[in-house]
Amino acid sequence: MTSLFPKDFLWGAATAAHQVEGNNHNQWSEWEDKNATRLANHAEKEVGSFGGWERVKIDAQNPSNYQSGQASGSYDLYNKDFDLLETINMNAYRFSIEWSRIQPQENEWEQQAIDHYRAMLEELKSRGIEPAVTLFHFTLPVWFANKGGFEKRKNIKYFTRFTEKIVSELGEYAKYFITVNEPEVYSSISYIAKMWPPAKRNLFKALMVQINLAAAHNESARIIHELNPAYKVSVAKHSIHFYSEKNTWLNRLVIHFLQYIMDDFFMKKVIKECDFIGINYYQSMCINGFLVQSPKVLKNDLNWSMQPGDLEKVLVRFHKKYHKPIIVTENGLADGLDDRRRWWIETTLVAMESALSQGVQLQGYFHWSLIDNFEWSYGKWPHFGLAAVDQKTLERKLRPSALWYGDKIKRLRS
Numbered sequence: 001m002t003s004l005f006p007k008d009f010l011w012g013a014a015t016a017a018h019q020v021e022g023n024n025h026n027q028w029s030e031w032e033d034k035n036a037t038r039l040a041n042h043a044e045k046e047v048g049s050f051g052g053w054e055r056v057k058i059d060a061q062n063p064s065n066y067q068s069g070q071a072s073g074s075y076d077l078y079n080k081d082f083d084l085l086e087t088i089n090m091n092a093y094r095f096s097i098e099w100s101r102i103q104p105q106e107n108e109w110e111q112q113a114i115d116h117y118r119a120m121l122e123e124l125k126s127r128g129i130e131p132a133v134t135l136f137h138f139t140l141p142v143w144f145a146n147k148g149g150f151e152k153r154k155n156i157k158y159f160t161r162f163t164e165k166i167v168s169e170l171g172e173y174a175k176y177f178i179t180v181n182e183p184e185v186y187s188s189i190s191y192i193a194k195m196w197p198p199a200k201r202n203l204f205k206a207l208m209v210q211i212n213l214a215a216a217h218n219e220s221a222r223i224i225h226e227l228n229p230a231y232k233v234s235v236a237k238h239s240i241h242f243y244s245e246k247n248t249w250l251n252r253l254v255i256h257f258l259q260y261i262m263d264d265f266f267m268k269k270v271i272k273e274c275d276f277i278g279i280n281y282y283q284s285m286c287i288n289g290f291l292v293q294s295p296k297v298l299k300n301d302l303n304w305s306m307q308p309g310d311l312e313k314v315l316v317r318f319h320k321k322y323h324k325p326i327i328v329t330e331n332g333l334a335d336g337l338d339d340r341r342r343w344w345i346e347t348t349l350v351a352m353e354s355a356l357s358q359g360v361q362l363q364g365y366f367h368w369s370l371i372d373n374f375e376w377s378y379g380k381w382p383h384f385g386l387a388a389v390d391q392k393t394l395e396r397k398l399r400p401s402a403l404w405y406g407d408k409i410k411r412l413r414s
């Protein structure tokens with residue numbers, strides 16, 4: 001049977017600078033220094049009821065695992081990461097540029113860091129791997145965070161200057177740019193749930209951050225397109241598929257409301273300045289009235305319900321609403337035993353082909369993640385990687401599911 005995936009489909013994996021590079025100094029690393037011990041002490045309370053607790057408890061209770069530290073060492077070992085991509089026949093890589101390395105102080109551009117990312121991009125090109133460059137993936141230079149970060153409209157100019165610098169210096173090596181990653185996740189976890197820096201609980205600020213991130217995207221996209229109209233620019237939009245087991249008017253209303261807040265509130269503000277829509281999909285949520293239910297489905301190591309087939313519904317919904325090409329910019333699972341990842345990917349491939357058969361212009365799929373990394377406030381115990389990373393030696397080892405997936409990609413690309 002011939003596959004529906006287009007010949008030039010982007011088969012890739014994604015990472016983010018702070019989660020893999022190691023030795024970053026930004027608002028996150030400062031927060032880790034202050035909160036690592038607290039997070040380790042609270043781990044049992046937070047995640048002790050999850051299925052794999054016995055397996056992960058030593059790591060989850062170790063404070064040093066809540067500091068990114070050397071992370072996966074990718075700042076120095078990026079060639080090893082690219083080897084992995086090649087081994088599993090991928091032709092695309094999404095990664096982020098760490099703003100705090102490029103502009104450690106307001107009036108200081110670090111040429112060495114720019115050259116470092118240039119070398120990375122050249123290496124990707126020489127290997128025939130298409131880069132997708134993210135500009136904001138949750139981390140901020142400390143000076144920018146101290147000015148109030150994205151809480152303040154007047155701070156957007158600092159981000160757009162960074163955008164302009166990066167794209168004019170490095171734009172010749174890349175075509176795809178993701179301006180902001182998951183604005184709604186960032187604003188709600190940092191400004192409502194108090195789980196990420198600056199750990200505030202302020203609905204108004206959460207709202208302002210989303211609105212300002214939308215403006216930051218729009219302004220950045222204009223700058224990027226002025227530099228070259230052929231660039232493909234988008235955001236990476238987190239989406240959850242909300243559904244209900246009972247078709248009542250209340251459930252329909254609640255789902256409609258949640259879907260709007262999750263997807264459309266932000267998307268409507270940026271869609272005009274998007275060449276495609278980047279979608280990050282991890283989970284679905286079962287709604288009953290005003291409650292979230294836990295359906296009887298497999299869970300990942302973070303206890304998230306796993307319904308990978310629902311990606312089809314997410315893709316079709318965005319396609320019908322916004323009529324733009326779509327790239328899945330993140331999708332994956334925490335699976336330390338690697339006993340669910342192959343099933344997840346197989347189901348996802350079916351979901352994507354089904355979406356393609358319904359007219360969705362799907363252009364790529366980036367699995368999260370290429371390698372095990374620093375999973376924000378959960379630290380280092382959740383394992384999202386296609387490759388495991390030994391925390392002591394930083395040796396990378398592709399998991400069996402990744403080797404299977406590599407063969408699958410080879411067949412799909414031939």
Ligand code: BGC
Binds near residue numbers: 016181182238375384
């Ligand atoms: C983020 C990643 C994160 C992943 C798994 C996404 O929300 O963009 O940085 O590691 O989900 O939690």
